[in-house]
Amino acid sequence: MRSITTKLLLFLILLTGLSASSPSFDFRTGRHNNVCKDLKNDVLLYFVFVDTRTTSPWTEFDILSTIDSIQVAARWLETQATGHGVTLRVKTDYYIGDEFATIQRNLPGNSIRETIEQQNLAKGMESLNRWGDYISKIIGESLYIKEKDGIPTQKKPSNKERLIAFLRDEYQVESVALLLLVNNYYRSDISLAINTLQNEDVEFSVVSYKYPSEIAHSVLHLYGAADLGESPFRKSPRKLRIANQAFPDDIMTEVYAKSLSGLEIGEFTKYMIGWSEELDPEFEQLLFERASIFR
Numbered sequence: 001m002r003s004i005t006t007k008l009l010l011f012l013i014l015l016t017g018l019s020a021s022s023p024s025f026d027f028r029t030g031r032h033n034n035v036c037k038d039l040k041n042d043v044l045l046y047f048v049f050v051d052t053r054t055t056s057p058w059t060e061f062d063i064l065s066t067i068d069s070i071q072v073a074a075r076w077l078e079t080q081a082t083g084h085g086v087t088l089r090v091k092t093d094y095y096i097g098d099e100f101a102t103i104q105r106n107l108p109g110n111s112i113r114e115t116i117e118q119q120n121l122a123k124g125m126e127s128l129n130r131w132g133d134y135i136s137k138i139i140g141e142s143l144y145i146k147e148k149d150g151i152p153t154q155k156k157p158s159n160k161e162r163l164i165a166f167l168r169d170e171y172q173v174e175s176v177a178l179l180l181l182v183n184n185y186y187r188s189d190i191s192l193a194i195n196t197l198q199n200e201d202v203e204f205s206v207v208s209y210k211y212p213s214e215i216a217h218s219v220l221h222l223y224g225a226a227d228l229g230e231s232p233f234r235k236s237p238r239k240l241r242i243a244n245q246a247f248p249d250d251i252m253t254e255v256y257a258k259s260l261s262g263l264e265i266g267e268f269t270k271y272m273i274g275w276s277e278e279l280d281p282e283f284e285q286l287l288f289e290r291a292s293i294f295r
């Protein structure tokens with residue numbers, strides 16, 4: 001009897017120790033959060049083509065085919081919304097200089113992946129925040145600000161937050177999804193949604209590829225969707241197995257080069273983006289990942 005009690009005690013100590021050493025975070029922090037709350041009503045997807053020292057240059061052809069992909073992604077999101085009884089009107093626009101000029105700003109690391117792996121996810125995202133602010137300031141300087149009695153009605157946007165606020169007024173939408181596109185055609189990198197789980201800075205996505213599926217996936221992250229495939233935010237092999245079994249065709253799985261026509265918005269993602277208010281308890285475990293991924 002004594003040995004059973006000792007074993008039980010040891011087991012309890014071990015269990016407490018384990019849970020204390022690996023606290024988890026909850027993807028629900030990203031639901032109804034930051035600038036892109038629910039994917040409903042009128043939204044603007046705003047794209048910026050960015051050239052860097054280490055990515056392929058954006059050619060006119062690349063830009064035009066990406067604009068086509070953006071349209072495919074926007075219409076797919078609207079069709080999915082209609083299918084789930086949700087009202088959604090997606091406007092799209094993009095920043096483009098004269099003669100397909102892009103914004104030139106090197107990534108903090110040689111790639112998005114390297115930027116977050118050089119330091120850690122938290123610090124990598126901090127430097128991408130500064131990168132995004134610089135790009136937004138360049139866009140801000142090029143914008144036409146309305147004047148009243150010869151005086152500009154507002155200052156030119158000088159960072160991501162001001163740019164998003166400007167666009168929201170200009171396009172009369174409830175939310176603005178800001179997506180910064182780098183050209184990783186023929187290269188291997190990741191796309192990353194930033195600030196989706198906090199409120200200290202505005203959320204935006206850095207997108208590596210021009211597939212419609214990658215664009216739709218990146219937009220959905222901003223509205224609260226969590227990865228169902230391996231990513232910097234989703235690492236647990238057990239949860240990846242569960243996700244893969246339950247939602248093999250979900251848009252939040254690894255969608256690289258997959259056609260949108262074979263993908264869907266499944267139960268879990270629907271809940272995350274505010275298209276439903278209840279989640280089957282069976283999938284609750286997918287709401288958590290270890291907080292240690294940020295360190």
Ligand SMILES: [Zn+2]
Binds near residue numbers: 231
């Ligand atoms: Zn993702």
